[in-house]
Amino acid sequence: MALTLMGRKVGMTQWFDGEGRAVAATVLLVEPSVVVQVKRPERDGYGAVQLGWGTIRPKLLSKPLRGHFARAGVEPRRRLYEARVSDPDSYEVGQTLGVEVFSEGELVDVTGTSKGKGFTGTIKRWGFSYRPKSHGHKLIRRPGTAGPMGLRKVMKGKKMPGHAGAQTVTVRNLKVLKVDGERGLLVVQGSVPGPRKGIVKIRKHDA
Amino acid sequence: MTGMDDLIRALEEEQLRQWPEFKPGDIIRIYERVSEGARERLQPFEGVVLKLSGSGTRQMVTIRRIAAGVGVERTIPLHSPKLEKIEVIKRHRIRQARPYWLRRITRLHKIQ
Numbered sequence: 001m002a003l004t005l006m007g008r009k010v011g012m013t014q015w016f017d018g019e020g021r022a023v024a025a026t027v028l029l030v031e032p033s034v035v036v037q038v039k040r041p042e043r044d045g046y047g048a049v050q051l052g053w054g055t056i057r058p059k060l061l062s063k064p065l066r067g068h069f070a071r072a073g074v075e076p077r078r079r080l081y082e083a084r085v086s087d088p089d090s091y092e093v094g095q096t097l098g099v100e101v102f103s104e105g106e107l108v109d110v111t112g113t114s115k116g117k118g119f120t121g122t123i124k125r126w127g128f129s130y131r132p133k134s135h136g137h138k139l140i141r142r143p144g145t146a147g148p149m150g151l152r153k154v155m156k157g158k159k160m161p162g163h164a165g166a167q168t169v170t171v172r173n174l175k176v177l178k179v180d181g182e183r184g185l186l187v188v189q190g191s192v193p194g195p196r197k198g199i200v201k202i203r204k205h206d207a
Numbered sequence: 208m209t210g211m212d213d214l215i216r217a218l219e220e221e222q223l224r225q226w227p228e229f230k231p232g233d234i235i236r237i238y239e240r241v242s243e244g245a246r247e248r249l250q251p252f253e254g255v256v257l258k259l260s261g262s263g264t265r266q267m268v269t270i271r272r273i274a275a276g277v278g279v280e281r282t283i284p285l286h287s288p289k290l291e292k293i294e295v296i297k298r299h300r301i302r303q304a305r306p307y308w309l310r311r312i313t314r315l316h317k318i319q
Contacts, residue, residue, distance in 0.1 A: 008211075013215050013219060020288045079228035
């Protein structure tokens with residue numbers, strides 16, 4: 001249960017960490033989110049903040065949603081998402097939360113939608129081994145057997161070819177290397193799921 | 208959204224170090240901070256610049272010197288925070304961007 005903010009993946013680069021090592025890093029653009037609703041355990045059964053992110057023409061929203069934003073007194077936002085927090089009382093409706101909530105050196109978890117790979121075989125999808133390319137082999141990338149001899153069915157959950165990627169993936173414990181409040185940029189060590197410009201959620205890691 | 212690469216470039220700009228200008232063929236001395244346990248000292252490395260590769264914060268410099276009769280080449284990230292100082296010892300006018308022929312020269316300081 002920790003504060004989560006929405007952002008975009010900008011791309012990857014190289015970064016010198018505090019000890020002078022060059023590490024692989026991902027740059028994230030965290031445009032400020034605005035608190036639309038505060039959920040309290042007494043009223044809603046759990047503590048959370050509902051946040052709005054991005055811009056949208058009001059006309060594209062349904063009337064009930066427009067009313068929801070009007071009640072909070074904030075501009076309509078493209079995305080609404082919720083972050084479970086243990087201290088909902090320290091937030092108030094209309095407050096904007098930007099990249100400043102993160103600090104250098106802390107750990108964050110980043111959730112995104114991984115790049116879609118389409119229909120793939122078992123080697124790419126499940127990491128099966130190749131068969132030898134020579135010595136009389138023909139079926140180099142085939143999945144092998146679907147199960148033991150004598151078993152008159154295929155086990156449920158058998159790893160087969162199919163659609164891979166485009167799943168929700170969370171990468172945990174990424175170190176924050178740099179917070180640029182002016183541009184709203186966050187540099188984290190390591191890679192992050194999804195394509196560039198892809199939407200990601202950045203969660204402060206549980207202590 | 209456009210210009211996302213510009214965001215990265217602007218961010219990288221802050222990590223760039225300012226060094227005196229030098230070119231392949233020049234002889235330079237690089238002072239690197241080396242930590243030995245708790246103690247930190249400066250370790251110089253002097254030699255002829257063989258190549259500059261990469262751009263932005265990823266730029267690397269390859270320096271060659273003859274140490275104890277053996278040719279030694281080091282490739283160092285030019286914008287590493289571990290570098291303390293770069294001195295240009297001698298400038299040479301060299302036509303190539305990558306003067307690999309210098310590897311055949313043993314008395315590097317004597318080249319024209």
